[in-house]
Amino acid sequence: xxxxxxxxxxxxxxxxxxxxxxxxxxxxxxxxxxxxxxxxxxxxxxxxxxxxxxxxxxxxxxxxxxxxxxxxxxxxxxxxxxxxxxxxxxxxxxxxxxxxxxxxxxxxxxxxxxxxxxxxxxxxxxxxxxxxxxxxxxxxxxxxxxxxxxxxxxxxxxxxxxxxxxxxxxxxxxxxxxxxxxxxxxxxxxxxxxxxxxxxxxxxxxxxxxxxxxxxxxxxxxxxxxxxxxxxxxxxxxxxxxxxxxxxxxxxxxxxxxxxxxxxxxxxxxxxxxxxxxxxxxxxxxxxxxxxxxxxxxxxxxxxxxxxxxxxxxxxxxxxxxxxxxxxxxxxxxxxxxxxxxxxxxxx
Numbered sequence: 515x516x517x518x519x520x521x522x523x524x525x526x527x528x529x530x531x532x533x534x535x536x537x538x539x540x541x542x543x544x545x546x547x548x549x550x551x552x553x554x555x556x557x558x559x560x561x562x563x564x565x566x567x568x569x570x571x572x573x574x575x576x577x578x579x580x581x582x583x584x585x586x587x588x589x590x591x592x593x594x595x596x597x598x599x600x601x602x603x604x605x606x607x608x609x610x611x612x613x614x615x616x617x618x619x620x621x622x623x624x625x626x627x628x629x630x631x632x633x634x635x636x637x638x639x640x641x642x643x644x645x646x647x648x649x650x651x652x653x654x655x656x657x658x659x660x661x662x663x664x665x666x667x668x669x670x671x672x673x674x675x676x677x678x679x680x681x682x683x684x685x686x687x688x689x690x691x692x693x694x695x696x697x698x699x700x701x702x703x704x705x706x707x708x709x710x711x712x713x714x715x716x717x718x719x720x721x722x723x724x725x726x727x728x729x730x731x732x733x734x735x736x737x738x739x740x741x742x743x744x745x746x747x748x749x750x751x752x753x754x755x756x757x758x759x760x761x762x763x764x765x766x767x768x769x770x771x772x773x774x775x776x777x778x779x780x781x782x783x784x785x786x787x788x789x790x791x792x793x794x795x796x797x798x799x800x801x802x803x804x805x806x807x808x809x810x811x812x813x814x815x816x817x818x819x820x821x822x823x824x825x826x827x828x829x830x831x832x833x834x835x836x837x838x839x840x841x842x843x844x845x846x847x848x849x850x851x852x853x854x855x856x857x858x859x860x861x862x
Contacts, residue, residue, distance in 0.1 A: 587611075587612075588610055588611070588612045588617050588620075588621070591608050591610075592608060592620070592621065592624060594608075595608040595624065595628075596624075599628055599631065604628055604629075604631055604632030605632075606628060607625060607628075608621060608624065608625075609621075649687065649690065649691075652683035652684070652686045652687040652690075653683075653687065655679065655680075655683040656680050656683050656684060656687075659676040659677075659679045659680045659683075660676075660680060662676050663676050663677070708748065709746050709747055709748060710746070710747075710748075710749055711744060711745070711746045712744075712745060712749050713742070713743065713744060713745070714743040714744070714745040714752070714777065714784060714786075714853075715740035715741065715742055715743050715777055717749065717752065717753060717756060718740060718756050718775065718777060718786070719738075719740070720753075721753060721756035721757045721760050722736065722738070722760060722775070724757065725757070725760055725761060725764060728761070728764045729764050729773070732764065732767065732768075732769045732770070732771070733769055733770045734764060734767055734769075734770070734771050734772070734773055735770070735771070735772050735773070736772075736773050736774075736775065737772060737773070737774040737775070738774075738775045739774075739775070739776045739777070740775070740776070740777040741777050741778055741779040742779070743777060743779045743784045745784065745853065747833060747853075751829045751832070752829065752833075754825060754826070754829060755826050755829050755830065755851065758822040758823065758825065758826050759788050759826060759849050759851075760773075760775075760788065761822070762790075762822065762823070763788055763789075763790040763792070763847075763849075764790075766790055766792030766793060766847070767790040767791055767792050767846075768791065768792065771790065771791040771792070772790075772791050773788070773789070773790050773791075774787075774788075774789045775787070775788050775789075782854065783852055783853060783854045784852070784853045785850065785851070785852050785853075786850070786851045786853075787848055787849065787850045787851075788848070788849050789846060789847065789848040789849075790846045790847055791845070791846045792846050792847060793843065793844065793846075794841045794842045794843040794844055794845050794846055794847055795839075795841040795843065795847055796843055799841075800839055800841055803823055803839055804823050804824055804826075804827040804837075805824065830851060830853075833853055834854055835851060835852055835853040835854060836851070836852045837849065837850070837851050837852075838850045838852075
């Protein structure tokens with residue numbers, strides 16, 4: 515919120531004091547005239563100092579009443595609302611009846627703060643709930659298959675299958691924990707951001723090769739067109755970007771499908787697009803595709819945990835880049851990453 519000087523508050527109090535003084539003088543004159551008209555002479559017979567004391571007392575009462583309405587009452591209301599927020603109630607919405615612009619601004623900032631705290635609390639609860647669910651699923655599977663292995667009547671083939679399932683769920687659990695830790699470190703930027711100059715195109719090729727077993731198993735073809743790009747950044751973080759995007763493309767591309775990768779360098783930026791020939795996404799899925807734990811296609815839910823694209827988005831944001839997705843249902847999706855000044859030391 516933009517900060518403003520307290521000129522209006524000072525002006526308000528100056529006008530208030532002057533107005534009260536003038537009002538007191540006018541009222542004092544009227545009271546004196548009324549008492550003289552009523553032949554009441556006790557006030558005029560009082561000592562001058564006592565008269566001044568009475569008028570000052572009246573003046574003080576007026577100032578206190580105005581001050582209480584404009585300052586004290588709103589502050590008490592804000593204090594009570596703060597206590598409610600401290601108890602976990604993020605629905606409080608105190609109304610300011612003060613004429614002071616600064617007081618109105620204070621209440622508006624308070625409402626914004628409470629709204630942000632409420633949103634953060636909701637995200638935290640959702641995150642904990644999702645993490646608990648995602649961790650519980652493979653743990654239950656591991657426990658179940660381990661229990662089956664204790665049965666001595668199982669055949670060797672069945673034991674091999676159960677061991678394979680345990681290994682699969684262990685890897686899934688390890689991947690989940692690794693992604694959670696990485697996402698936490700990236701969000702807090704609590705990782706050593708050591709930049710190096712390296713070939714971005716070669717890094718993408720390495721990511722493709724590292725996933726060779728997956729795309730060979732589905733007989734997926736690649737159309738790769740990579741410009742030579744020298745890039746200064748955190749190499750390990752950017753590798754997560756390419757591996758996650760390529761892994762998703764392979765996951766959703768059907769057998770004998772096509773994945774196209776283009777890397778262009780020009781105009782002071784590097785632009786990489788990764789497109790697949792998968793089922794595509796509806797608009798609702800696109801709107802939440804970078805949210806934590808969101809998985810639009812539940813048919814592939816067992817193959818991921820909904821953290822990969824959230825991690826990709828965080829890494830790209832740290833690099834002051836952008837990531838966009840365009841998709842057509844039934845035709846596939848295209849992820850486009852733009853990295854500014856690819857050889858600049860200001861990236862990542």
